[in-house]
Amino acid sequence: MRYKTAMNEAFKPATDKYLEMTGFLETNHLAILHHRLNDFGPECVSCGHLLRTPKASYCANCGTNKQ
Ligand SMILES: [Zn+2]
Structure with a gap:
């Protein structure tokens, strides 16, 4: 579980920005990386x-x- 906590902290700026932009609290940073505008x-x-x-x-x- 330490790994998961460290990964969540490492990508917290990304999940915070995603929440700011979409209003949705996505905790899985890989899901954010998956949806590329391109x-x-x-x-x-x-x-x-x-x-x-x-x-x-x-x-x-x-x-x-x-x-
Ligand atoms: Zn249409």
Whole structure:
């Protein structure tokens, strides 16, 4: 458990910033590293959600085709 405590302390600035930005207290820093903006596509022209990938042909949120 010492390792886990040390890792939580080492990444506390990242989890604190994530909480500030999203309002969600994520305690697993690996989950934060997993969600990179570069992995998503542009914003949907209809609803504004990010497309799932840069190559996505439609919005998974509202179904609008990419234009
Ligand atoms: Zn959409």
